[in-house]
Amino acid sequence: MQLIHLAWVDYTVLIAYVAFVLGIGWMLARYMKTSSDFLTSARSIPTWVTGLAFISANLGALELVGMAASGAKYGIATAHFYWVGAIPAMIFLAVFMMPFYYGSKARSVPEYLQMRFNKPVMGLNAVAFAVMTVFASGISMNALAKLLNQLLGWNYHVALFICSGVVLIYVLKGGLTSAIYTEVLQFFMIVLGFAPVVYLGLKDVGGWHAMNHSLQGVATDPSALYLKGAGITYAADAWTSAWKPVLAGPANNPMGVDWFAIVFGLGFVLSFGYWCTNFLVVQRAMAAKNMAAARNTPLVAAVPKMLFPFLVIVPGMIAVALTSLPDKNYRIPPPILSQEVYAQAVDAVKSASPADSAAGVKAVGDALGKPVSAEKIASLIAANAKDKLSDEQIEKGIYNSIAENDYDGVILSLVKKYCPPGLLGLALTALLASFMSGMAGNVTAFNTVWTYNLYQAFFVPGKSDDHYFWMGKFITVVGIGLSIACAYFARQYNNCMDIIQLVFGFVNAPLFATFLLGMFWKRTTSIGAFLGLFGGIGASALFHAVTIAHGNAPGVKGGYIHVLGEYPSEMAQNFWLAAFAFTVCFTLTLVISLATRRTKTDDELKGLVYSLTPKIKSDNLPFFLQPGVVGILLLIACVILNIIFW
Amino acid sequence: MGLDIRWPIGLMFTLIGVLLTGYGAVNRAGSTIGIDGQEININLIWGIVLLVFGVLMLLGAMCGKKTPPAA
Numbered sequence: 001m002q003l004i005h006l007a008w009v010d011y012t013v014l015i016a017y018v019a020f021v022l023g024i025g026w027m028l029a030r031y032m033k034t035s036s037d038f039l040t041s042a043r044s045i046p047t048w049v050t051g052l053a054f055i056s057a058n059l060g061a062l063e064l065v066g067m068a069a070s071g072a073k074y075g076i077a078t079a080h081f082y083w084v085g086a087i088p089a090m091i092f093l094a095v096f097m098m099p100f101y102y103g104s105k106a107r108s109v110p111e112y113l114q115m116r117f118n119k120p121v122m123g124l125n126a127v128a129f130a131v132m133t134v135f136a137s138g139i140s141m142n143a144l145a146k147l148l149n150q151l152l153g154w155n156y157h158v159a160l161f162i163c164s165g166v167v168l169i170y171v172l173k174g175g176l177t178s179a180i181y182t183e184v185l186q187f188f189m190i191v192l193g194f195a196p197v198v199y200l201g202l203k204d205v206g207g208w209h210a211m212n213h214s215l216q217g218v219a220t221d222p223s224a225l226y227l228k229g230a231g232i233t234y235a236a237d238a239w240t241s242a243w244k245p246v247l248a249g250p251a252n253n254p255m256g257v258d259w260f261a262i263v264f265g266l267g268f269v270l271s272f273g274y275w276c277t278n279f280l281v282v283q284r285a286m287a288a289k290n291m292a293a294a295r296n297t298p299l300v301a302a303v304p305k306m307l308f309p310f311l312v313i314v315p316g317m318i319a320v321a322l323t324s325l326p327d328k329n330y331r332i333p334p335p336i337l338s339q340e341v342y343a344q345a346v347d348a349v350k351s352a353s354p355a356d357s358a359a360g361v362k363a364v365g366d367a368l369g370k371p372v373s374a375e376k377i378a379s380l381i382a383a384n385a386k387d388k389l390s391d392e393q394i395e396k397g398i399y400n401s402i403a404e405n406d407y408d409g410v411i412l413s414l415v416k417k418y419c420p421p422g423l424l425g426l427a428l429t430a431l432l433a434s435f436m437s438g439m440a441g442n443v444t445a446f447n448t449v450w451t452y453n454l455y456q457a458f459f460v461p462g463k464s465d466d467h468y469f470w471m472g473k474f475i476t477v478v479g480i481g482l483s484i485a486c487a488y489f490a491r492q493y494n495n496c497m498d499i500i501q502l503v504f505g506f507v508n509a510p511l512f513a514t515f516l517l518g519m520f521w522k523r524t525t526s527i528g529a530f531l532g533l534f535g536g537i538g539a540s541a542l543f544h545a546v547t548i549a550h551g552n553a554p555g556v557k558g559g560y561i562h563v564l565g566e567y568p569s570e571m572a573q574n575f576w577l578a579a580f581a582f583t584v585c586f587t588l589t590l591v592i593s594l595a596t597r598r599t600k601t602d603d604e605l606k607g608l609v610y611s612l613t614p615k616i617k618s619d620n621l622p623f624f625l626q627p628g629v630v631g632i633l634l635l636i637a638c639v640i641l642n643i644i645f646w
Numbered sequence: 647m648g649l650d651i652r653w654p655i656g657l658m659f660t661l662i663g664v665l666l667t668g669y670g671a672v673n674r675a676g677s678t679i680g681i682d683g684q685e686i687n688i689n690l691i692w693g694i695v696l697l698v699f700g701v702l703m704l705l706g707a708m709c710g711k712k713t714p715p716a717a
Contacts, residue, residue, distance in 0.1 A: 007676075009669045013662055020658045024649070031648045049651055181651045188655060192699065196692050204681050420677050422669045422689040426662065426696075 003153050004416060010425025017429045018166055021185065021436075025170030025178045035469035038175035039448040040107050041287040045177070049184055050293065051300025054284040056183035059190065060438035061431055062143060064312055068414075069407030071316020072332055073227065074254045075215060075239025076645050077246060078316070079309040084267040087302050087638045089275035091631040093285075094298040097276055099616055100519055101286055102294040103607050108286075109279040110453045116518045116608045117526040118599070119457060124533060126453040128507045129279055130446055134479060135500055137442035138486020144435035145487065150336055151412065151428075160487060163432070167439045168480045172473060176448070179440040180284060186433040187304075193430030194311055194411075200418040201318035204328065214321035215239040225323050225332065226403050228254065239317065242645045256550070256569025265575025269582040273512040280445045291616065295627040302634050306641060319410045330417060333409035334370070334402035341368055346394045354382045368402065376401035443479045450475045498556055502544065509578040510536020510585030517589050522602065522609045528593030536585025543580045549573045650710050656703030663697025666690075 006014075036042045045053075070078040106112040110129065114122035145160040170178045205211040219238035222228040238245045238254055245253035246262055275281065275298070285297040322330040344367040352360025357378035365372045380397040383389060389397070415427045451472045460467075514533050517524040548559030549570040558573065567573040606612045623629060670677040670689030677689035 009665060012665060016658060016661060016665075020654050024651075024654050027649050181649070181654070184651055185655055185658070188659070188699075192659070192692075192696060196688055200679060200681060200686070200688065203684075203686075206682070418679055418688075420679060420689060422666045422677060423692060426666070426692075 004151050004424070004428075006152065006425065006428075007421035009422045010428065013422075013425035014429045014432070017185075017189070017433060021170050021178075021182045021433075022166065024181050024185075025173035028174030028177050028181070031177070032173075032175055035451065035465050035472050036107075037177075038469055039444075039451060039472050040283075041176045041180065043287060044289050045180060045287045045293075046289060047293040047296045047300055049180060050284050050288045050297040052187045052304070053180040053183040053287075054281055054297050055301040055305055056187040056190075056434075056437065057281050057284055057441040059187070059308070059312075059434065060140060060441075061434040062140060062438070064190065064194075064431065064434060065143075065408050065411055067309075067312040068316040068319070068411035071313035072319050072405070072407050072410050073316070075219075075241075075317055075320075076309075076313065077239075077242045077253060077255055078313045079242055079641075079645065080246075080262055080266065082305060082309050083242075083638050083642050084262060085271040086275060086305055087634065088267065089271040090298040090302045090305065091634055092272065093276045093282070094295050094302075095627050095631045096610070097515075097519060098285060098295045098298070099291070099613065100608055100610075101282060102288070102291050103613070106286075107452050108448050109277060109282050110449055112608070113514075113518070113529075114453070114457065116605070117524075117529045121514075121526055121529045121533070122453060123458065124530065125511070126449050126457075128504075130449050130454065132504045132507070133280065133442045133446045133449075134482045135486050135490075135504070137439045137446070137479070137483035138488075139490050139501075140435055140438040140442070141483055142487035142490040144432070146491070147412075147431075147435075156491075160484060163436055164439065164480055164484055167436050167443070168477065171440050171443055171480075172476055175472070176283070176287060176444045179437070179444040180287060182433075182440060183284075183437050186430070186437045189426070189430040189433050191304075191311065193427045194315075196423060197411075197414050197418050197427060198311060198314055198318070201315060201322070201414055204418075205318055205321045205325070211318060211321040212240045214324045215317060218320055218324050222254070225320065226405050227320070239320065242642065244646065250568035250572060255571055256567075257572045257575060261572050261575035261579070265577075265579045269509060269512060269578040270575065272516075273508050273578070273582075277511050277515050278508075279449060280441055283445050283448065292621070292627075295616075296630075299627060299630050299634060306634070306638060315414050316407070316410055319414060330413075331400055332405045332407065333413045334399065334404055335406040336409070337368060337370070342395050342398065345398050346391055349377070349381055349384055349394050349398065352381045354378075354385045357381055364398065368398070371403040372398075373401045373403050439480075439483060443476060443483065446479045447472050447475045450479075502556070505574070505577070506537050506540035506544070506581070509540045509581035513582050513585035513589060517586065517593070518609075520610045521593075522605055522611055523593055523598065524589060525593045525596045525598055526600075527596045528589045528591075531592050532585045532589025535588040536581045539584035540577055540581040543577045544573075547573055547577070650707050652703045652707035652710065656700050656705075656707055658700070659696050660700030660704065663693050663695070663700050666693030667697060669693070 032038045067078060101109065101112055104112055104115055106115055110122045110126035113125050141160055141164060144163060145156045148154040148159040149156045170182065202208060202211065205214065216236040218225060219234045219236050221233060223230045223232060234252060234254065235245065246257060246259050250256045250258050285294050288294040288297050319332050322328045323332050345364050348363040348367045349360065352363060360381045361372060361374045361377045364377050380394065380401065384394060415424065419427050451468055455471055456468060510533060513536060514529050518529060544558045545561040546559065546564040547567060548554055548557060548563050549567050552570065554560045554563060557570070567576065602612055666689050670687050670693050674687060678685050678687045
């Protein structure tokens with residue numbers, strides 16, 4: 001029922017892509033002469049390339065899949081993740097923070113912390129980041145191999161090893177530059193691969209206004225499409241308006257969040273925490289060829305980022321609209337079930353009698369192990385009793401009556417619906433490309449942090465550059481191996497992955513407070529930074545242990561010590577956790593810094609702290625091209641978008 | 647860094663554009679999607695879009711070659 005069959009033209013597109021990324025790696029190999037070439041691209045990349053790579057490193061396949069899923073679940077409000085949760089932070093990074101990252105000549109984000117504070121603070125960040133990035137890589141590869149297995153029927157292990165092998169080859173040959181160049185290629189593939197799907201989908205639902213009209217109908221009774229439980233209803237604009245439902249309170253929007261959580265939790269803490277401190281993206285800006293290019297990188301990236309909601313979120317909204325239109329013969333996919341399970345359910349339908357449909361419904365539900373729509377199964381049984389339906393028809397009827405949605409399947413179901421062979425190959429290759437470049441991005445960030453900030457800083461200092469170049473390559477191989485191991489771990493222990501990602505959330509939430517105080521307040525001391533960060537991580541864990549989201553049982557989801565607070569949704573809990581951790585870290589760092597003596601003089605902090613760094617003069621740039629001005633223009637554009645979709 | 651990325655990008659999309667355009671032109675039935683009563687040969691249309699994009703990239707790369715990069 002769910003397998004896609006690829007034609008020769010689809011395979012040709014795929015093979016062309018693989019050939020090109022390998023070719024790029026090969027051609028770059030001759031330029032890899034030093035560890036700096038390999039690990040940091042020796043600061044040689046033009047702005048438009050670093051800008052697109054910056055956004056591409058962030059736009060992994062999981063985001064593509066996840067944003068379509070969220071678009072279906074929450075409608076246009078999902079755009080908050082972009083217009084509130086990304087653009088302001090990217091502008092801040094470009095205008096205020098890149099001068100320190102780039103000007104300090106730090107080779108990584110943890111290295112900035114070493115220069116500003118000391119090795120222990122750097123070590124804390126470096127170790128946490130290294131571990132997180134390897135796991136992120138593994139999660140990505142597991143999702144890819146699983147997808148290829150479920151969708152195309154490829155063997156999981158073969159898919160995993162071949163894709164990892166391709167990444168290994170081109171990163172080993174061309175280093176960070178290879179990763180950056182293929183990220184740019186991936187960017188165009190995603191835009192060009194998915195734009196036709198969005199175009200055809202919008203045409204199919206009758207256009208943008210017709211889609212919104214359908215969504216307004218859905219908002220008043222979301223349970224009909226299994227979007228929410230029975231009895232829940234929203235105002236008509238719940239899926240089509242980004243702010244009004246949020247301002248109306250957690251009970252009135254599908255996300256279950258309040259405006260403060262969105263603005264402060266997501267828009268400030270989580271957003272700035274990610275965009276301003278995550279080395280995966282910042283590394284791309286640090287590879288730029290000069291300071292102006294480095295500052296412009298996030299600004300260049302902000303333009304497509306602002307427009308991406310129309311590419312990645314709208315498919316989810318299209319899917320909901322299509323499901324609500326009965327003549328479109330489409331529904332948001334149900335959870336994937338094996339052919340055997342479907343066969344058993346088909347048998348249950350065939351052996352059920354229309355007179356006792358309740359028993360028949362129960363039998364089908366038991367066979368599937370999922371909730372089903374009693375009406376639809378009953379009418380299916382009746383239809384089968386009247387004119388004997390084929391197995392295929394019964395299967396389709398069962399498929400349409402499963403009362404649960406697998407939102408992660410939305411984007412692929414739309415690709416299946418609208419892409420003939422040819423275009424199908426392009427869309428699938430785009431998806432594959434983004435998974436693979438997710439691994440490449442993580443591995444290139446990992447190998448830099450390991451080689452310079454762990455190996456060179458703590459274990460084996462003072463060796464020749466050749467030695468570190470060799471180590472960079474060696475750890476790339478190790479990194480890919482570890483990613484594969486993490487992929488298997490993720491596959492085996494699904495629940496453990498939730499715990500691991502939870503821990504990473506704890507580590508990331510307070511991080512921005514440390515950077516903020518470090519960059520903008522010369523009085524911040526190393527002890528203050530270290531203890532503040534530690535305290536912030538502890539505060540995250542504590543907050544999580546005493547709060548729970550509505551509908552969750554205490555345990556992995558939180559509240560296992562005692563439930564002191566309940567939130568309307570996991571997202572709300574997450575945003576408030578971030579806000580709390582940030583505040584704790586900020587306060588602790590501030591107080592402890594005031595109570596301890598500074599270990600660095602003003603001179604040592606020159607170029608690392610705002611008040612001690614001469615302002616960058618952009619005399620030769622026309623007024624409109626100066627980062628500050630461009631930043632303001634982008635912010636205005638962002639505000640306009642928010643107003644349009646208010 | 648030595649390799650202007652516009653070359654591989656331009657080349658790849660030109661090739662894929664030619665492939666999709668050709669397939670769309672030859673296999674019309676298999677490349678057409680029926681939407682709202684309209685028949686859209688999406689392979690042909692999008693193939694041409696990709697081809698144009700690829701060629702523009704290649705032109706950009708050729709222009710880049712003529713002006714030597716600033717030291």
